[in-house]
Amino acid sequence: MCRLPFLFTQKVSAWAAISVKGVYLQFFEGTVTGESYKELLENNFFPYAKKRGLVNRFYFMQDGATPHRTRDVFESIHKVYGNRVIGLGYPKFAYGGLEWPPYSPDSNPCKFFLWGYLKDKCYAKQPKNIEELENSIRKCIRNISVVMLHNVFQSFRKRLQFCVDSDGQHFENIYH
Numbered sequence: 001m002c003r004l005p006f007l008f009t010q011k012v013s014a015w016a017a018i019s020v021k022g023v024y025l026q027f028f029e030g031t032v033t034g035e036s037y038k039e040l041l042e043n044n045f046f047p048y049a050k051k052r053g054l055v056n057r058f059y060f061m062q063d064g065a066t067p068h069r070t071r072d073v074f075e076s077i078h079k080v081y082g083n084r085v086i087g088l089g090y091p092k093f094a095y096g097g098l099e100w101p102p103y104s105p106d107s108n109p110c111k112f113f114l115w116g117y118l119k120d121k122c123y124a125k126q127p128k129n130i131e132e133l134e135n136s137i138r139k140c141i142r143n144i145s146v147v148m149l150h151n152v153f154q155s156f157r158k159r160l161q162f163c164v165d166s167d168g169q170h171f172e173n174i175y176h
Helices: 034-051 071-081 090-094 109-124 130-142 146-165
Strands: 013-019 022-028
Touching: 013 034, 013 109, 013 146, 022 034, 022 130, 034 071, 071 090, 109 130, 109 146
Parallel strands: none
Antiparallel strands: 013 022
16 A cells, blocks of 8 residues: 655545556545455455456555555455465465565555655645645546556566566666
């Protein structure tokens, strides 16, 4: 899950998934727990992913946030994606999948592209409240073109190759 910090006393969190087919975004309030994350996946994202063909040939990638690594969350993800998962601790749970590379936080497209893009575009409009900010974020996401997504995933492939070439060690200094 990726969270976007906002500069207001009110708070809202956002969870996003990105693929070559587009961006999925879900706003929510409150603290993320394993249970609330599982509900978000099961009630919102998984039906969306299945409807748009984002399951069978796709990998599910998530960072190592504690709520993402509960047994219930792993079981839920495993039912949909099987061993096509990249996540901290997932291989120990499922005896398959891929461990999150410990020195490669910037290999996640949400982190190296989406959140920075949204901050640059959405804060430039100086939203005055949470509703304006959410609407601005939705509009910015609708404006992400197929060409932009193609470029993001070309960069993603290169980042993965750098990770492999560096035996999982830091690679950002040679990538940029």
